[in-house]
Amino acid sequence: MQGGAKVVSTWDFGVPANQAAWKVLAQGGSALDAVEAGARWAESELCNPTVGHCGNPDRDGVLSLDASIMDGDGRCGAVAALVDILHPVSVARKVMENSPHVLLVGEGAQQFAVQQGFERQHLLTPKAEAAWREWLKTEKYAPQINAERRGLPGNSDNHDTIGMLALDAKGNLAGACTTSGMAWKLHGRVGDSPIIGAGLYVDNEVGAATASGVGEEMIRNAASFLVVELMRQGRSPAQACREAIDRVVRKRPEASRTLQVCFLAMNKQGEVGAYALHRGFVYAVCDAQRQDDLRDSPSIY
Ligand code: SD4
Numbered sequence: 250m251q252g253g254a255k256v257v258s259t260w261d262f263g264v265p266a267n268q269a270a271w272k273v274l275a276q277g278g279s280a281l282d283a284v285e286a287g288a289r290w291a292e293s294e295l296c297n298p299t300v301g302h303c304g305n306p307d308r309d310g311v312l313s314l315d316a317s318i319m320d321g322d323g324r325c326g327a328v329a330a331l332v333d334i335l336h337p338v339s340v341a342r343k344v345m346e347n348s349p350h351v352l353l354v355g356e357g358a359q360q361f362a363v364q365q366g367f368e369r370q371h372l373l374t375p376k377a378e379a380a381w382r383e384w385l386k387t388e389k390y391a392p393q394i395n396a397e398r399r400g401l402p403g404n405s406d407n408h409d410t411i412g413m414l415a416l417d418a419k420g421n422l423a424g425a426c427t428t429s430g431m432a433w434k435l436h437g438r439v440g441d442s443p444i445i446g447a448g449l450y451v452d453n454e455v456g457a458a459t460a461s462g463v464g465e466e467m468i469r470n471a472a473s474f475l476v477v478e479l480m481r482q483g484r485s486p487a488q489a490c491r492e493a494i495d496r497v498v499r500k501r502p503e504a505s506r507t508l509q510v511c512f513l514a515m516n517k518q519g520e521v522g523a524y525a526l527h528r529g530f531v532y533a534v535c536d537a538q539r540q541d542d543l544r545d546s547p548s549i550y
Pocket of ligand 1: 299409410411428429430431439440441442460461462463464465
């Protein structure tokens with residue numbers, strides 16, 4: 250029974266990621282299991298410089314991963330700055346289920362992962378290492394806005410975090426977010442993706458939201474929480490995402506011209522909406538009718 254089940258994800262690879270999640274939802278599985286399956290797909294099957302095993306490292310050459318998972322009842326778990334573990338989203342779920350905490354970071358997160366049966370493995374790919382060595386020649390930290398998608402030169406792929414939201418046949422919501430964060434970040438930098446309320450927020454009473462882009466802006470604005478609260482006040486998912494983008498701009502008008510921020514939201518009724526600061530953001534929608542729907546998000550610039 251699929252009922253009104255639906256799963257949505259950020260970016261074009263959200264299509265295959267949604268399909269991995271859909272396998273769970275189509276069999277009547279839970280939204281929580283679905284988003285974990287979808288995020289796991291992105292962590293290990295996708296080769297992308299901003300997610301999982303193919304991610305670009307920090308400026309010290311270390312690939313560190315951030316992830317979170319949350320269900321509609323407020324249960325949540327997250328890991329940040331996790332090194333040498335292939336599936337941070339599953340570690341995040343273990344934090345939620347097998348620890349008294351919400352967020353574990355760095356060495357402690359890795360120690361916990363190993364205790365929970367995850368294997369340590371060196372993840373940095375030769376391609377990512379080569380990109381880092383190239384970066385060392387200039388050491389310039391200047392995230393580009395979806396440059397490749399817009400046909401511009403440069404390393405665009407600082408904005409490809411996967412954020413995924415699902416609604417299951419029972420009407421429960423869940424979300425997950427997983428990323429290697431901003432390429433060439435300072436060692437120890439944590440983005441929005443593992444911060445509940447910034448990169449991800451889910452509330453069964455209202456809806457769910459996730460984010461992609463320069464995480465500092467999401468943290469500054471408690472952005473995913475903001476999107477959900479705006480939906481609680483009656484905004485549609487698209488309106489809520491738009492107002493959250495407006496908030497980002499109001500807070501830092503100058504910076505907003507050069508960095509990307511994208512929101513994706515789904516309400517309890519399964520309505521979906523998105524908004525981005527700059528054009529180029531796409532998101533994938535998957536339900537019983539269609540499993541390969543890729544949509545362009547509206548944007549301010
Ligand atoms: C972060 N939001 O760590 C992430 C990066 C990203 O799409 O790629 N977002 O700030």
